[in-house]
Amino acid sequence: MTVRAAWLLPTGQTREDTRLAPLGAMVPTSELASRDGVIAGGNPLSAAGVGPMQLQIGTGRALVQGTTPQGAYPVAVTSPETLTLADGDAQYGRIDAVVLRVRDGLYDTSEQTAVAVEVIQGAPSATPTAPALPPAALRLWEVTVPAGTSAGTGGITWGSALADRRRYTAAYGGIIPRGWGLNFPGAHDGQYRDTGTSLERWNASAGAWQPYPADTGWIDLPLPTGYQRFSANAYPFQIRKTGTQVHLRGRITCTAGPIPADGQPLPGLTLPAAYRPSQSPTSYAEVLLGCDVTSTYPAGVVRGEISGRGTITAAFQRPISTWLAFGCSWWTD
Known part of the structure; x- marks a missing residue:
């Protein structure tokens, strides 16, 4: 297996699974839920075009949060995964989402117990938008697929089609690394995050991220x-x-x-x-x-x-x- 999740299989979790998957208390979002995201280190779960319609996702680790009663799944991708995207619509472009997805038949209707890197296809439209995600799915990348795109027409221009949507998480008490999107609230007073240029601290009473150290600006x-x-x-x-x-x-x-x-x-x-x-x-x-x-x-x-x-x-x-x-x-x- 190259995509592994700890605490998903009812039996058969190996010691190697447990060592590779991120374990421990992670950044909370509520009393029982954790902030899902990629674990920083190197270039985890990177993306690169390897064919006209094929995309390769690199190795890395992440946490995928299900519903609150379901909990969060520690996941490791231990070998690159290659995905094939469907040809473009004849008339309109679309945006596909590349995700890390957990299926757990105890909490969903999949009747499966599996984890995978997969593509969730968006709807073709004159003004395409990225698709909504099912539960227990972590968005990693988005790919713009123009109308009429196929291997026969030269395929996807990966340099301009890929949009990085990796967001990051950390162990409890750690600083959340900068990733896609800063529009999210903190979970507790004194939580820290990296904006890419400075640190911010969550002020629970103000309900806002504030520069750290406190900075009035000019x-x-x-x-x-x-x-x-x-x-x-x-x-x-x-x-x-x-x-x-x-x-x-x-x-x-x-x-x-x-x-x-x-x-x-x-x-x-x-x-x-x-x-x-x-x-x-x-x-x-x-x-x-x-x-x-x-x-x-x-x-x-x-x-x-x-x-x-x-x-x-x-x-x-x-x-x-x-x-x-x-x-x-x-x-x-």
Whole structure:
């Protein structure tokens, strides 16, 4: 057997079946159901065209969830499986689904006890859609079969016809790898998933996936009277908090007179409380700011301070600069 399922056969499960199939508590979706999906590692259950109408599915492991009372089936494909797709309809194209499917006669009408990689054929249509799946079937790939396609006409153009629909699962407590589709809810507070570029954590009370560490994204800060954005080409005055680290960017200019001299905070410009250094109201974070330094050397860097009260001070020796450039970070804890 090249497609094996643990805990499916009433008798005859071998020790090799048990070793190859993924076992243990998997990511839950409810009290008794598990998130079905492919087990990451290499390129599991890959797909490649091996003939005009033939597709080969590679080795890999997965979990296939049946109904809640039925439970989930650990499955292993231990040798590549070759599938033959039906010729295209004469008039319309269709989309076929390649699935990992479990048949269990105790819970369905198949009168079988078997697991297989198979094709579920879609309906030909002017606007074809992928077919719905029966219970205990895990979608792996979708194949677009144009009208009139057959081995005699050159077959399927596999490079453009294949759509990856593998989604992934993990052991309980593990991070769900990025796969097809991110539009699914978490099952418990503190569950993690990989978006492909970052991590997200499920916030059960909010009912939403949230960036981890928590990330506000860039937020525009209002400029009080007396200040404006330096130019349309400069970054706007923006702040961002990732975990306990704060980032401030942008270039601003005074509309009347220079930036206040050393020891004098920028009047009217106060950062929100959640973004301030939080050791104490009198503490401060040291940063570097871009500015005018002298009339003969018009661009330079000076030391700045972000205080626990949210004020910003540039360490000038004398008031000569009319603009400040921010590209700095500090910690709130």
